[in-house]
Amino acid sequence: xxxxxxxxxxxxxxxxxxxxxxxxxxxxxxxxxxxxxxxxxxxxxxxxxxxxxxxxxxxxxxxxxxxxxxxxxxxxxxxxxxxxxxxxxxxxxxxxxxxxxxxxxxxxxxxxxxxxxxxxxxxxxxxxxxxxxxxxxxxxxxxxxxxxxxxxxxxxxxxxxxxxxxxxxxxxxxxxxxxxxxxxxxxxxxxxxxxxxxxxxxxxxxxxxxxxxxxxxxxxxxxxxxxxxxxxxxxxxxxxxxxxxxxxxxxxxxxxxxxxxxxxxxxxxxxxxxxxxxxxxxxxxxxxxxxxxxxxxxxxxxxxxxxxxxxxxxxxxxxxxxxxxxxxxxxxxxxxxxxxxxxxxxxxxxxxxxxxxxxxxxxxxxxxxxxxxxxxxxxxxxxxxxxxxxxxxxxxxxxxxxxxxxxxxxxxxxxxxxxxxxxxxxxxxxxxxxxxxxxxxxxxxxxxxxxxxxxxxxxxxxxxxxxxxxxxxxxxxxxxxxxxxxxxxxxxxx
Numbered sequence: 001x002x003x004x005x006x007x008x009x010x011x012x013x014x015x016x017x018x019x020x021x022x023x024x025x026x027x028x029x030x031x032x033x034x035x036x037x038x039x040x041x042x043x044x045x046x047x048x049x050x051x052x053x054x055x056x057x058x059x060x061x062x063x064x065x066x067x068x069x070x071x072x073x074x075x076x077x078x079x080x081x082x083x084x085x086x087x088x089x090x091x092x093x094x095x096x097x098x099x100x101x102x103x104x105x106x107x108x109x110x111x112x113x114x115x116x117x118x119x120x121x122x123x124x125x126x127x128x129x130x131x132x133x134x135x136x137x138x139x140x141x142x143x144x145x146x147x148x149x150x151x152x153x154x155x156x157x158x159x160x161x162x163x164x165x166x167x168x169x170x171x172x173x174x175x176x177x178x179x180x181x182x183x184x185x186x187x188x189x190x191x192x193x194x195x196x197x198x199x200x201x202x203x204x205x206x207x208x209x210x211x212x213x214x215x216x217x218x219x220x221x222x223x224x225x226x227x228x229x230x231x232x233x234x235x236x237x238x239x240x241x242x243x244x245x246x247x248x249x250x251x252x253x254x255x256x257x258x259x260x261x262x263x264x265x266x267x268x269x270x271x272x273x274x275x276x277x278x279x280x281x282x283x284x285x286x287x288x289x290x291x292x293x294x295x296x297x298x299x300x301x302x303x304x305x306x307x308x309x310x311x312x313x314x315x316x317x318x319x320x321x322x323x324x325x326x327x328x329x330x331x332x333x334x335x336x337x338x339x340x341x342x343x344x345x346x347x348x349x350x351x352x353x354x355x356x357x358x359x360x361x362x363x364x365x366x367x368x369x370x371x372x373x374x375x376x377x378x379x380x381x382x383x384x385x386x387x388x389x390x391x392x393x394x395x396x397x398x399x400x401x402x403x404x405x406x407x408x409x410x411x412x413x414x415x416x417x418x419x420x421x422x423x424x425x426x427x428x429x430x431x432x433x434x435x436x437x438x439x440x441x442x443x444x445x446x447x448x449x450x451x452x453x454x455x456x457x458x459x460x461x462x463x464x465x466x467x468x469x470x471x472x473x474x475x476x477x478x479x480x481x482x483x484x485x486x487x488x489x490x491x492x493x494x
Contacts, residue, residue: 037472039489043231044253046244050236051210055194056180057133060387065179066257070215070234070485072182073200073222075102075121075161076173080477085173088222089121089183089200090161095169098144102161109220110185111204116220118156123186125154125163131192137175142167202227202486203234212237215485229489248273248466255467257483261404262315262459263308263361274467278481280316280460281323284357284404286350288454289389289396295453296345296399299336300372305458308364318457320446328442330450335457338450347375349398353386357402365402365458400456 047063054064056072075090093102108116129140130148140146142165143153153164165172175181185198199205202223203215215234218224239247247253249271259282286297306317320330348369352362362378369376379398381389389396390403449455463481467473474487 036470037492038470039229039492040231040254040471042233042235043255043471043485043488044235044237045255045257045483045485046212046237046239046247046253047257048240048244049238050213051238052208053194053196053205056182057128057131057135057194059135059180060390066482067213067236068179068182069201069482070203070236071199071201071205072179072184073202074178074182075176078177080480081475085177089116090176098164098166100161100163100165100169100172101157102163104159104161105222106159108200108222110198110200111218111220112198113220114185114198116183116185116200118159118161120186120189121161121183122154122156123189124183125161125181126151127184127189128180129154134180136178137171137180139165139167139172139175142172202230206233210238212239223486227486227490229492230486231488234485248468251468254471255465255473255483257481258464258466259404259481260314260461260464261357261361262461263358263364272469274469274471274473276465276467276473276476276478278463278478279323279325280314280462281479282404282461282463282481283318283321283323283457284315284361284402284459284461285318286400286456286458287403288400288452289351289393289398291394293452294345294399295340295451296343296348296374297339297453297456298343298372298374299339299341301343301368301374302336302339302456302458304371305365305368308368309459315459315461318460320457321449321455322442322446323460328439328446330443330446334443334447335450338447339453343374345374347377348400349377349379350400350402351379351381351386351389351396351398352402353381353383356386357404362402404461 047066049061049063050067053071054067056068059065059068073089075088076085076093077088078084079086087105089104089108090102091105093100095101104118104121110116128134129143129146129151132138132140132148140151143151144164144166145151146153155162183200184196188194188196188198199218200221202218202221204218205213206216207214213236215236217230217232224230237244237247237253239253241258244253244256245258248256261282262284288294309315309317316324317332319332319335322329350362350365354362366376366378386401389398389401465473465476465481465483472489472492474484474490476484476487
């Protein structure tokens with residue numbers, strides 16, 4: 001992914017020091033089942049593309065993250081209830097200058113019972129450096145004296161991982177808590193083609209087929225004792241959203257994770273079901289492909305687009321890079337004041353991946369442009385051309401890309417400081433800023449991005465988990481749509 005694009009795709013939503021005040025209520029129907037919840041020994045769900053184990057260093061979809069998150073374990077996890085990073089494979093950690101020292105918990109194992117130790121941790125990190133293909137976290141740029149063939153800055157000392165890191169500590173912990181930093185066996189990291197045989201996650205794949213992946217509980221996972229009621233088996237069906245909806249409606253699956261996109265109402269089932277809603281955190285936005293000072297979009301364009309919002313819709317207008325209610329988010333007036341009144345662009349080409357975004361949404365964008373005398377042409381993209389544009393923006397034959405990203409509560413606000421590689425931002429990378437300084441920085445960064453029109457935020461939308469009325473979803477987060485499989489049955493009484 002392009003060096004200046006990849007950080008934008010992990011823009012923060014909820015942050016460690018800030019909280020979301022926007023309630024998770026909207027125009028969505030709110031249904032809850034009436035049947036008694038029952039413990040599930042087998043849980044059935046659907047994830048599009050779940051017919052293979054993705055390489056954690058080549059992740060291009062949230063579905064791949066979900067699969068990896070179930071079958072691999074990380075050093076630390078972000079706790080959505082406390083807003084803090086908590087130990088997982090790591091037992092404790094300390095910093096001394098630019099050196100991180102993490103003690104690995106003793107007695108850990110992979111799914112087959114073989115020990116999981118410090119050498120597996122080091123080998124997993126060295127693979128990240130060796131491959132240099134991470135689509136989200138290019139950590140090797142902040143590890144001194146580190147090359148693909150030799151990286152003494154990542155090493156083992158006893159049962160401690162020792163790493164020299166000169167970048168933001170918050171950015172580092174974001175990496176440590178995501179599937180790209182998961183721990184694999186040293187044998188599985190030696191091969192360039194990723195085909196793991198051992199798994200450190202809460203579940204492991206017992207079978208992999210075109211129809212889906214069957215997962216079984218890993219009794220050796222570090223969190224197994226914390227969630228003893230989690231299903232013993234998870235059947236992940238490889239189904240498209242349309243087929244997943246049909247399977248849910250016919251009760252062939254127990255739960256389904258879906259995204260609410262603007263102007264594409266979700267076709268809810270007719271029978272009893274539960275719905276778990278996040279706050280509106282999935283950002284729909286226009287992303288600039290060219291590195292220049294052009295600013296084609298006007299105040300009037302966004303106002304015309306927002307006016308099409310129907311009363312009671314689930315989506316909400318996006319005034320900035322942060323969702324409404326997050327400290328540091330821009331108001332409508334602040335966002336519009338940064339944009340020009342008149343545009344100098346003769347024509348704006350926007351690439352749109354269908355059906356990722358609906359044709360209706362693209363048409364409404366074009367209509368808002370026509371009302372404000374902007375000449376917009378919609379370019380329909382294939383999946384291949386969409387991701388090629390993200391990876392190689394200079395090769396794109398259009399000016400902006402219509403995209404969306406789930407801004408998870410895992411990512412702290414300082415990620416905004418990392419948005420550009422060769423776009424100079426008005427920021428320094430100090431970890432010692434006060435709360436007021438951070439909020440001020442957030443506003444400055446968002447103002448800069450809007451002024452340069454690096455990105456044009458359009459709408460925020462919630463993500464949803466649909467569940468049959470007999471399913472106990474446990475304590476799923478409302479600021480992170482990830483279906484945490486180990487929380488199923490969590491609140492069922494013994």
